[in-house]
Amino acid sequence: xFTLRKETTKGKARTGELKTDxxxxxxxxxMPVGTAGTVKALDRSALLEKVKAPVILGNTYHxxxxxxxxxxxxxxxxxxxxxxxxxxxxxxxxxxxxxxxDIRELExxxxxxxSHLDGSRHKFTPxxxxxxxxxxxxxxxxxxxxxxxxxxxxxxVRNSLDLxxxxxxxxxxxxxxxxxxxxxxxxxxxxxxGGVYPELRRQSVETLSETGFDGLAIGGLSVGEPPEMMYEMxxxxxxxxxxxxxxxxxxxxxxxxxxxxxxxxIDMFDCVMPTRNARNGMLFTRNGIINVKNARWKEHxxxxxxxxxxxxxxxxxxxxxxxxxxxxxxxxLQLASAHNLTFYLWLMEQIRMHISDDTYDDWxxxxxxxxxxxx
Amino acid sequence: xFTLRKETTKGKARTGELKTDxxxxxxxxxMPVGTAGTVKALDRSALLEKVKAPVILGNTYHxxxxxxxxxxxxxxxxxxxxxxxxxxxxxxxxxxxxxxxDIRELExxxxxxxSHLDGSRHKFTPxxxxxxxxxxxxxxxxxxxxxxxxxxxxxxVRNSLDLxxxxxxxxxxxxxxxxxxxxxxxxxxxxxxGGVYPELRRQSVETLSETGFDGLAIGGLSVGEPPEMMYEMxxxxxxxxxxxxxxxxxxxxxxxxxxxxxxxxIDMFDCVMPTRNARNGMLFTRNGIINVKNARWKEHxxxxxxxxxxxxxxxxxxxxxxxxxxxxxxxxLQLASAHNLTFYLWLMEQIRMHISDDTYDDWxxxxxxxxxxxx
Ligand SMILES: [Zn+2]
Ligand SMILES: [Zn+2]
Numbered sequence: 093x094f095t096l097r098k099e100t101t102k103g104k105a106r107t108g109e110l111k112t113d114x115x116x117x118x119x120x121x122x123m124p125v126g127t128a129g130t131v132k133a134l135d136r137s138a139l140l141e142k143v144k145a146p147v148i149l150g151n152t153y154h155x156x157x158x159x160x161x162x163x164x165x166x167x168x169x170x171x172x173x174x175x176x177x178x179x180x181x182x183x184x185x186x187x188x189x190x191x192x193x194d195i196r197e198l199e200x201x202x203x204x205x206x207s208h209l210d211g212s213r214h215k216f217t218p219x220x221x222x223x224x225x226x227x228x229x230x231x232x233x234x235x236x237x238x239x240x241x242x243x244x245x246x247x248x249v250r251n252s253l254d255l256x257x258x259x260x261x262x263x264x265x266x267x268x269x270x271x272x273x274x275x276x277x278x279x280x281x282x283x284x285x286g287g288v289y290p291e292l293r294r295q296s297v298e299t300l301s302e303t304g305f306d307g308l309a310i311g312g313l314s315v316g317e318p319p320e321m322m323y324e325m326x327x328x329x330x331x332x333x334x335x336x337x338x339x340x341x342x343x344x345x346x347x348x349x350x351x352x353x354x355x356x357x358i359d360m361f362d363c364v365m366p367t368r369n370a371r372n373g374m375l376f377t378r379n380g381i382i383n384v385k386n387a388r389w390k391e392h393x394x395x396x397x398x399x400x401x402x403x404x405x406x407x408x409x410x411x412x413x414x415x416x417x418x419x420x421x422x423x424x425l426q427l428a429s430a431h432n433l434t435f436y437l438w439l440m441e442q443i444r445m446h447i448s449d450d451t452y453d454d455w456x457x458x459x460x461x462x463x464x465x466x467x
Numbered sequence: 468x469f470t471l472r473k474e475t476t477k478g479k480a481r482t483g484e485l486k487t488d489x490x491x492x493x494x495x496x497x498m499p500v501g502t503a504g505t506v507k508a509l510d511r512s513a514l515l516e517k518v519k520a521p522v523i524l525g526n527t528y529h530x531x532x533x534x535x536x537x538x539x540x541x542x543x544x545x546x547x548x549x550x551x552x553x554x555x556x557x558x559x560x561x562x563x564x565x566x567x568x569d570i571r572e573l574e575x576x577x578x579x580x581x582s583h584l585d586g587s588r589h590k591f592t593p594x595x596x597x598x599x600x601x602x603x604x605x606x607x608x609x610x611x612x613x614x615x616x617x618x619x620x621x622x623x624v625r626n627s628l629d630l631x632x633x634x635x636x637x638x639x640x641x642x643x644x645x646x647x648x649x650x651x652x653x654x655x656x657x658x659x660x661g662g663v664y665p666e667l668r669r670q671s672v673e674t675l676s677e678t679g680f681d682g683l684a685i686g687g688l689s690v691g692e693p694p695e696m697m698y699e700m701x702x703x704x705x706x707x708x709x710x711x712x713x714x715x716x717x718x719x720x721x722x723x724x725x726x727x728x729x730x731x732x733i734d735m736f737d738c739v740m741p742t743r744n745a746r747n748g749m750l751f752t753r754n755g756i757i758n759v760k761n762a763r764w765k766e767h768x769x770x771x772x773x774x775x776x777x778x779x780x781x782x783x784x785x786x787x788x789x790x791x792x793x794x795x796x797x798x799x800l801q802l803a804s805a806h807n808l809t810f811y812l813w814l815m816e817q818i819r820m821h822i823s824d825d826t827y828d829d830w831x832x833x834x835x836x837x838x839x840x841x842x
Binding site: 128129130132133134135136137154158159163166167173174175390391393403407408409411412415416418419421422423425426427 | 503504
């Protein structure tokens, strides 16, 4: 599935290639989040022709509740349901159960929760989330894990880690005792946890590295801990990960986070930030961060980032975008969401280029600094 | 500006050509409404490449309040502000003053109103709305009128008509005493009124026909009166209108209304219905009307109108569209809005074809019946 192509001389950044039956993905890559079967406010042509996303993410929790597995199966899986020709990664739903559902009861063999939509009672088990993702037909499936809150004590995290590892094994077995329904390959990634405890992180990576997953994720970060702590945990985790497997840092992050984490050996990212922040009027640009709603843009008759290839920058001035947000117009959400994702995918391309010509480790700190600027 | 091309043998339907400096418009035409400088939920490529709208409408009331004339002037007019290469018609703002603003005082020389946005006090006069539309730089400008409510007594409507006619003359003078700022031509249309009173409608048309406007609109319909009454008033109005001027029925309507009104000699339409109803989950198709939210579409794995050229029909099943609306996803609004406008512009093309080959009067009643069907 994964071929390592190039590592930088000075550091841990690396390029590679993830082969799926829905296309080959150059890494490092950012995966736009398509929570409920749509990357919010982006249509197919925006995703394919502007953002040029080779892979998107679907949320099992949301899709399991609505439209539900029966409709997904009748549709012929998630690719077919949303008519998405590229690759799809689905999470296991665990994270949303712990963060969104009203009531949850942790049991040794799974988690019982109430739907945030209608209060109905459901249970996710390692077997059921594999079955659900088989029905969805995602190219990359994720195991069920428990994501401890931040802060959490070391003993809490250690106990949680036992459960996460047990569930990972059960998911691995369920994966190998089942098969894809739609004629394309599906892969399974493990999720390492360990909170902000280096020793637990190391243990988790070592344990799950032995299982034989197609890739390894780092979960439980970007949940409120300081960025430096996140970078440190990432660094420790990749130190112990096999070199020939893709590494996925879940739910991260800002453009600066992506740069820092690639430097620490990460290959894959997902985050709602580019789209969610877009809807709140935040634009990421090559010169830093723009708050669209700021009055300083009211009479700014230039694009947000002149020359950048998003529709927002190609066709419109900041005065117009500012107006759209003030007037609450949907077009503002469309343009800003597509812009931010176009920017994120552009950034990943820049990252890959700088790794390829081995200039990454000198380039990224300055770029990260620029990315943090508020314009 | 307008060239009549063809009239049907049996009836009053006609094709023509409206020449503007932002393109030639084949009539009959439907103009998508871009209230606040954007046709809601449609981006530039949807409008240009899918809907293929040659002309859109902007609302003077909304744009005058936000972003305001100063910014519009600095932007170089509305075409430039929203970067729209096609033609633009702007209304005078009168209709919104009477329907949206909190308090209004009718004065002989204009109307005082409070902004629905911030309560600030403003006055529209015949001169000021011409000045504002000069600043916007719309290809077609509209006079200030009073639109009587429905129902309204004949004496109320007669008095209102005097004011409307006086204001029309003042607008005409202001138009001829001013000039365009951006190097392209601007035209001015008069608005006939008269409520549901045939004699007043006739008087209004005869009065305004003499003024020398570039086109004549029929205002004050589709405000709650029965459709038959609207069709009758339209019929009477076009009977007295000069044959060589474009005729614009304001704020109309359903697909069936368009068919009926073209049969009565109308060349131009605008209405928020295709976009507003789209946002509420109503789709117009070649087979009739679809309510997306209806449970019958939940497992319907076929497009809304198979073979139709909108993105909604080309790429997606009704099961998916139903899901997007149930989940409150913006993409549902985007796809449905673009679909309905694509359908409206397609319908106008069908209308023009049937007029051109002189089959319109036999074709349209059956088509109107189909358009009214609920699927
Ligand atoms: Zn995130
Ligand atoms: Zn209307």
